[in-house]
Amino acid sequence: MKKEPPQKYASKIFKKHNHNACFNDSMKAFQKHCVQKNLKLTPLRSKVFEFLLRDHQPLGAYQILDMLRDSGFASTPPIAYRVLDFLIEQGFAHKIKRLNAFVACSHPGSTHSPTFMICRKCDKVAEIDEKDSGIDLKKATSFDFKVEEAVIEFIGLCTSCVTVEAT
Amino acid sequence: MKKEPPQKYASKIFKKHNHNACFNDSMKAFQKHCVQKNLKLTPLRSKVFEFLLRDHQPLGAYQILDMLRDSGFASTPPIAYRVLDFLIEQGFAHKIKRLNAFVACSHPGSTHSPTFMICRKCDKVAEIDEKDSGIDLKKATSFDFKVEEAVIEFIGLCTSCVTVEAT
DNA sequence: AGATGTATGTTATATTATAACAAGGAGATA
DNA sequence: TATCTCCTTGTTATAATATAACATACATCT
Numbered sequence: 462m463k464k465e466p467p468q469k470y471a472s473k474i475f476k477k478h479n480h481n482a483c484f485n486d487s488m489k490a491f492q493k494h495c496v497q498k499n500l501k502l503t504p505l506r507s508k509v510f511e512f513l514l515r516d517h518q519p520l521g522a523y524q525i526l527d528m529l530r531d532s533g534f535a536s537t538p539p540i541a542y543r544v545l546d547f548l549i550e551q552g553f554a555h556k557i558k559r560l561n562a563f564v565a566c567s568h569p570g571s572t573h574s575p576t577f578m579i580c581r582k583c584d585k586v587a588e589i590d591e592k593d594s595g596i597d598l599k600k601a602t603s604f605d606f607k608v609e610e611a612v613i614e615f616i617g618l619c620t621s622c623v624t625v626e627a628t
Numbered sequence: 629m630k631k632e633p634p635q636k637y638a639s640k641i642f643k644k645h646n647h648n649a650c651f652n653d654s655m656k657a658f659q660k661h662c663v664q665k666n667l668k669l670t671p672l673r674s675k676v677f678e679f680l681l682r683d684h685q686p687l688g689a690y691q692i693l694d695m696l697r698d699s700g701f702a703s704t705p706p707i708a709y710r711v712l713d714f715l716i717e718q719g720f721a722h723k724i725k726r727l728n729a730f731v732a733c734s735h736p737g738s739t740h741s742p743t744f745m746i747c748r749k750c751d752k753v754a755e756i757d758e759k760d761s762g763i764d765l766k767k768a769t770s771f772d773f774k775v776e777e778a779v780i781e782f783i784g785l786c787t788s789c790v791t792v793e794a795t
Numbered sequence: 796a797g798a799t800g801t802a803t804g805t806t807a808t809a810t811t812a813t814a815a816c817a818a819g820g821a822g823a824t825a
Numbered sequence: 826t827a828t829c830t831c832c833t834t835g836t837t838a839t840a841a842t843a844t845a846a847c848a849t850a851c852a853t854c855t
Binding site: 670672673701704706707710 | 832833834835836
């Protein structure tokens with residue numbers, strides 16, 4: 462049996478994965494986090510996180526508001542923005558500047574400066590580990606500037622869309 | 629006479645520099661570019677570029693509109709956004725997502741994926757060379773994703789503001 | 796029950812950006 | 826010179842994103 466060659470993967474998001482498990486694990490991690498930090502995991506918060514987990518598609522605040530309305534929640538802008546702020550603060554969501562949209566964090570738990578790959582065709586977003594991104598934050602902190610945080614978003618094509626475009 | 633040790637500089641923007649020369653060189657480069665590409669360097673375009681060059685401060689579209697009004701130009705939103713689009717397309721300006729603001733490009737001429745250092749205290753922005761940024765775009769293009777463009781913005785403190793905060 | 800703190804709801808408005816169409820002016824050409 | 830074409834600028838209206846400020850509800854502790 463041949464050994465697999467080492468490969469670099471942007472993230473599971475662009476690949477098939479066991480989404481049920483993925484969803485459940487994330488939800489459980491969120492629940493656990495809230496219990497540990499004595500934060501309230503309310504129906505509203507839970508619902509919004511669920512939307513974000515649903516299919517890893519980034520969602521705009523106003524899309525989320527529509528979904529909340531459909532689910533019987535109040536749906537004025539502050540409702541969504543507050544929950545999103547909460548999720549971001551707790552490290553379970555990120556904002557994609559490029560899209561003015563929000564995604565569930567792919568590896569929550571520790572605060573980190575996320576790096577995203579955004580497909581310009583299907584708008585799917587993959588969050589990748591800093592170590593795989595070709596970025597060395599220490600190297601970026603220079604004589605003249607103390608780096609505290611980084612916004613890193615790569616725009617391009619995911620495997621599926623590359624294939625389609627090549628046709 | 630001792631040799632200076634090699635140092636890394638984020639950019640001239642955070643340092644003293646001959647701003648008159650800097651301003652004039654940029655303006656001339658822009659003029660030259662327009663002649664070569666047979667584009668019209670109109671008073672409006674020239675004025676907006678001048679604002680951006682003024683002191684390297686990122687400017688919001690509506691700030692630019694105010695400045696245009698003060699200079700006797702028309703000042704409805706499309707006026708500013710169109711000129712800014714023009715400058716960006718021609719490679720003489722960039723948009724800073726973090727600030728929803730625009731800056732003159734520090735090394736125009738060739739198209740490039742700029743990397744910025746944004747001081748969270750004074751909002752000054754330095755554009756740095758990719759090679760100094762600790763980022764390897766080739767490394768970022770992986771099996772799963774074809775990188776075409778990158779948005780890279782470091783947030784932190786510039787030398788002056790670090791000093792102030794340490795006090 | 797009352798006090799406190801946090802979450803949610805509501806109203807209004809700020810900020811950023813674009814669509815769609817009209818008018819003006821420079822240069823080419825008949 | 827007239828008019829055609831192309832590009833720039835001007836105008837009106839509105840879309841999209843986000844926050845401020847304040848009111849109400851609800852849980853938990855006492």
